[in-house]
Amino acid sequence: xxxxxxxxxxxxxxxxxxxxxxxxxxxxxxxxxxxxxxxxxxxxxxxxxxxxxxxxxxxxxxxxxxxxxxxxxxxxxxxxxxxxxxxxxxxxxxxxxxxxxxxxxxxxxxxxxxxxxxxxxxxxxxxxxxxxxxxxxxxxxxxxxxxxxxxxxxxxxxxxxxxxxxxxxxxxxxxxxxxxxxxxxxxxxxxxxxxxxxxxxxxxxxxxxxxxxxxxxxxxxxxxxxxxxxxxxxxxxxxxxxxxxxxxxxxxxxxxxxxxxxxxxxxxxxxxxxxxxxxxxxxxxxxxxxxxxxxxxxxxxxxxxxxxxxxxxxxxxxxxxxxxxxxxxxxxxxxxxxxxxxxxxxxxxxxxxxxxxxxxxxxxxxxxxxxxxxxxxxxxxxxxxxxxxxxxxxxxxxxxxxx
Numbered sequence: 445x446x447x448x449x450x451x452x453x454x455x456x457x458x459x460x461x462x463x464x465x466x467x468x469x470x471x472x473x474x475x476x477x478x479x480x481x482x483x484x485x486x487x488x489x490x491x492x493x494x495x496x497x498x499x500x501x502x503x504x505x506x507x508x509x510x511x512x513x514x515x516x517x518x519x520x521x522x523x524x525x526x527x528x529x530x531x532x533x534x535x536x537x538x539x540x541x542x543x544x545x546x547x548x549x550x551x552x553x554x555x556x557x558x559x560x561x562x563x564x565x566x567x568x569x570x571x572x573x574x575x576x577x578x579x580x581x582x583x584x585x586x587x588x589x590x591x592x593x594x595x596x597x598x599x600x601x602x603x604x605x606x607x608x609x610x611x612x613x614x615x616x617x618x619x620x621x622x623x624x625x626x627x628x629x630x631x632x633x634x635x636x637x638x639x640x641x642x643x644x645x646x647x648x649x650x651x652x653x654x655x656x657x658x659x660x661x662x663x664x665x666x667x668x669x670x671x672x673x674x675x676x677x678x679x680x681x682x683x684x685x686x687x688x689x690x691x692x693x694x695x696x697x698x699x700x701x702x703x704x705x706x707x708x709x710x711x712x713x714x715x716x717x718x719x720x721x722x723x724x725x726x727x728x729x730x731x732x733x734x735x736x737x738x739x740x741x742x743x744x745x746x747x748x749x750x751x752x753x754x755x756x757x758x759x760x761x762x763x764x765x766x767x768x769x770x771x772x773x774x775x776x777x778x779x780x781x782x783x784x785x786x787x788x789x790x791x792x793x794x795x796x797x798x799x800x801x802x803x804x805x806x807x808x809x810x811x812x813x814x815x816x817x818x819x820x821x822x823x824x825x826x827x828x829x830x831x832x833x834x835x836x837x838x839x840x841x842x843x844x845x846x847x
Contacts, residue, residue, distance in 0.1 A: 445620075445809040446473065446685035447659030448509065450480040450492035454800040456686030458827035459808055460496055462835035466810050466823055472502050472568075472581075474588070477509030477622040477659025479520060481687045484512035486519025486529075486549035490557035493523070496686075498560040503568040507590040508577050509622040509660055514595075516546040517577065522554070526573035578603055580610045585845055586813050587615050591642065593622040598635040599642065607642070611651040616845045618811075618818070619646055624658030626667040626679040629700045649673060654818060654843045657809070659683040662690040664711040664807045664822050666839060669701045678841055680820065684711070684807035688798040691785040693718035693741070694775045697749045705751055711824060711838045712805040713754055715742030721774050721785050724799060734770045744771045802827030807838065818843040 446463070449456055467473065480488050497504060505524070512520045518530035530546050568574050577592040578599075589610055591599060599607065611617065625633055625643050633643035646653040655678040665681040683690070693715070698708040712720070719741035726735040736744065742753045743761045748771075772779040803826040812819040822839040824831060 445476060445657065445682055445811055447476040447681075447683040448478040448481065448662050448687040449475055449496075449685040450478065450488070451687050451798075452488065452492040452496075453686075453798075454802075454827065455688065455798075455804045455806060456492070457496055458802065458804045459685055459806045459825040460499075461832035462823055462825045463497075463808055464499055465832075466808075466835055467500065467502075470502055470810070473497075473500060473504045474590070474620060475504060475506035475659075475685070476590075476620050476657060476682060477507065478511040478683075478687065479506050479508065480515075481511050482514070483544060484508070484515035484517070484519050485547050486515065486522050486554065487547055489519060489523050490553060490560075494557040494560040500561075501563065501565050503566060504561075505568060505574050505579065505581065505590070507579075507620055507622055508592055508594075510593075510595045514544055518546045519549065520577065522549055524568075524574050525576055578606070582615075583813060585615065585815050586818060587613055587617045588620060589617055590620040591622070593634055593642075596635075597623045597632065598637060600637045604636045604638060607645060611645050611648070611653075614652070616652045616654050616818070619653055619656040621656065621658040623660050624665070624679070624681040624683075625656050626669070626700060626703075627658075627661045627665060627681050628694070629696050629698050631700055646677065647671060649675065653677060654845065655680060655820065657682055659685075662687050663692050663717075663805070664709075664838065665692070665695075666709040666822075666841065667698070667701065667703045668707050668841070669703060678820065678843060680809075682807070682809050682822070684805065684825075686806060689717075689720075689805050691717045691721055691775060693721070693745055694785060697751070705749065709822075709839045711807050711822060713742070714745040714749065715753065715755075716805065717741075718745055718771060718774060718776055720803070720805065721783070722770055725774070725783050733766055734773065736767060736770055740767055741771075744768070744776060748776055814845075816844065816846050818845055 508520045521527035579590050581588040633641035657680040661681050662683045667679040670676050692710045698705045719736050719738045722734050722736040739757045739761050746753045775782045775785045806825040810821045819842045823835040824838045
């Protein structure tokens with residue numbers, strides 16, 4: 445399972461060797477959100493979807509993210525659902541002036557690109573295409589339910605009715621969504637047009653959801669939320685499939701929904717996130733004093749979060765005033781003046797914090813389902829040779845499926 449894949453650059457391709465190695469015998473893959481970044485164009489699927497995954501020898505399903513909708517979902521529906529090309533409709537008013545017009549897809553180029561994943565084993569079928577932007581995949585032990593949350597993180601009445609219907613199936617379930625329900629120590633439950641939230645459906649004990657996995661945020665996070673009835677639902681962010689990294693060092697000490705900091709997991713680690721962004725901006729702004737070594741950054745984040753560093757330090761570290769100011773500018777503490785490291789800034793200035801040299805801090809999930817358990821494993825992808833040969837396991841959780 446991948447999330448937020450399609451930049452078409454080195455950071456996306458860095459995930460491929462580990463994906464092919466770990467995913468060699470998997471039955472299929474799922475892309476959770478933002479298949480094509482930044483605007484979902486159907487003309488970019490060749491270099492950002494078909495070419496990167498041409499050697500993955502199984503079908504790939506997907507749910508769209510908000511960036512796929514910036515093209516009116518035309519590219520996504522054409523590629524994954526074999527839908528006819530969109531016919532442009534005139535938009536009146538300000539939206540018609542400012543909103544991006546869907547591109548006319550070059551059908552010849554798309555047909556050539558499809559040949560890169562043209563083997564029978566790589567096709568989603570029968571039928572030959574997924575039925576729409578939301579779907580359910582069945583196995584004897586588990587359902588994988590994918591929902592399309594669009595741009596506004598909301599699903600309409602028709603999709604809500606469908607979701608309620610498939611959720612009544614007695615088998616355990618994973619929800620795959622374009623917007624994570626927990627991220628950055630914040631609860632974002634995704635609205636239903638007719639009232640309530642997607643998470644209301646997930647939490648209903650009759651529906652037997654055991655995990656909810658979303659993309660959109662470009663890193664890995666896991667929140668094991670214990671409900672009042674004693675059940676635990678694993679809420680996961682898996683958006684490190686290729687697009688530029690969203691920092692983890694800006695995440696406060698975790699306490700949302702009663703999740704303890706020691707039970708929370710993220711990749712990259714907060715200290716590594718802070719150290720990397722300090723190096724990035726120290727070079728680009730030619731401000732050498734901004735750079736924090738991994739040990740310095742880990743100690744600063746330990747002081748900020750009030751936990752023990754995950755890794756042992758190479759030696760004693762003395763936190764200085766210079767280090768604290770660098771951490772403030774990089775968002776480790778709430779501060780009005782800070783450099784682009786999070787989604788608010790990235791929405792307008794993403795190119796300032798993108799990079800095309802290792803390490804990348806990308807990741808993907810490997811999901812194993814048996815009759816009695818679901819196992820989620822998060823593997824890192826850095827673009828470095830050692831991690832291509834032996835992808836590092838960054839997190840693992842086993843979820844019982846028996847009642």
